[in-house]
Amino acid sequence: MESVPAVIVAIDGPSGTGKSSTSKAVAAQLGLSYLDTGAQYRAITWWMVNNGIDIADPAAIADAAGKPDIVSGTDPAAPTITVDGTDVAGPIRTQEVTSKVSAVSAVPEVRARITELQRSLAASAAGGIVVEGRDIGTTVLPDADLKVFLTASAEARAARRSGELKGADVQATREALLKRDAADSSRKTSPLAKADDAVEVDTSDLTLPQVIACVVSLVEEKRAAR
Numbered sequence: 001m002e003s004v005p006a007v008i009v010a011i012d013g014p015s016g017t018g019k020s021s022t023s024k025a026v027a028a029q030l031g032l033s034y035l036d037t038g039a040q041y042r043a044i045t046w047w048m049v050n051n052g053i054d055i056a057d058p059a060a061i062a063d064a065a066g067k068p069d070i071v072s073g074t075d076p077a078a079p080t081i082t083v084d085g086t087d088v089a090g091p092i093r094t095q096e097v098t099s100k101v102s103a104v105s106a107v108p109e110v111r112a113r114i115t116e117l118q119r120s121l122a123a124s125a126a127g128g129i130v131v132e133g134r135d136i137g138t139t140v141l142p143d144a145d146l147k148v149f150l151t152a153s154a155e156a157r158a159a160r161r162s163g164e165l166k167g168a169d170v171q172a173t174r175e176a177l178l179k180r181d182a183a184d185s186s187r188k189t190s191p192l193a194k195a196d197d198a199v200e201v202d203t204s205d206l207t208l209p210q211v212i213a214c215v216v217s218l219v220e221e222k223r224a225a226r
């Protein structure tokens with residue numbers, strides 16, 4: 001039987017463009033592992049908040065960056081995230097963590113630590129992996145076989161996000177989302193950016209199944225060309 005070589009897929013883009021839903025579905029469909037790098041930054045932020053680290057003090061964050069043990073489960077059917085053995089999948093999605101994650105993830109020591117975890121997970125995924133985040137194509141896995149950069153209008157993204165957070169005001173969600181994009185795009189260390197060789201897909205007017213099909217066919221094209 002012919003074996004299919006492991007494929008590494010990097011999916012980046014701002015909040016609400018469909019990275020997590022698309023990456024999980026593509027990985028499940030193609031039998032690949034899946035890594036949500038945003039969950040890792042949220043997990044380290046949750047730990048900082050829980051341990052009384054001053055989020056306004058980058059030196060304090062840098063000093064503590066090596067302390068928490070963050071473990072990601074990469075099965076796309078049931079991704080997991082633990083900190084020092086505690087399941088934090090729920091607590092990392094609170095408004096408090098969301099409002100603080102950009103400040104924590106801007107600290108170079110935090111990025112170095114999490115980037116190392118990401119590279120080691122990608123290297124050990126024998127069947128290949130889909131890794132989604134903000135700097136995967138530019139910094140974490142610059143040699144990925146396929147890089148996709150998802151975009152969508154602020155209106156579409158805010159409508160999607162406020163649909164998730166029951167009862168959330170679309171305008172307030174839009175503002176919080178744009179504020180986080182601006183912080184993530186303007187930080188010095190590996191900001192949110194499209195890699196030069198990434199394929200850009202605007203998802204504003206596409207359904208989720210259409211985006212998934214588009215990325216699956218991009219992966220299949222890459223595989224066929226190898």
Ligand SMILES: Nc1ncnc2c1ncn2[C@@H]1O[C@H](COP(=O)(O)OP(=O)(O)O)[C@@H](O)[C@H]1O
Binds near residue numbers: 208
């Ligand atoms: N193309 C799409 N059309 C409509 N809704 C979408 C689309 N892609 C994703 N969504 C929905 O938008 C929300 C945010 O998607 P998610 O995958 O979490 O985005 P990201 O990981 O980029 O923040 C989810 O509720 C998801 O189901």
Ligand SMILES: Nc1ccn([C@H]2C[C@H](O)[C@@H](COP(=O)(O)OP(=O)(O)O)O2)c(=O)n1
Binds near residue numbers: 015106134135184
């Ligand atoms: N590769 C990554 C992934 C996420 N981050 C940071 C910046 C993001 O605002 C936060 C949270 O990412 P996450 O993907 O969970 O955010 P959303 O699902 O888009 O709300 O983490 C990062 O700096 N680098």
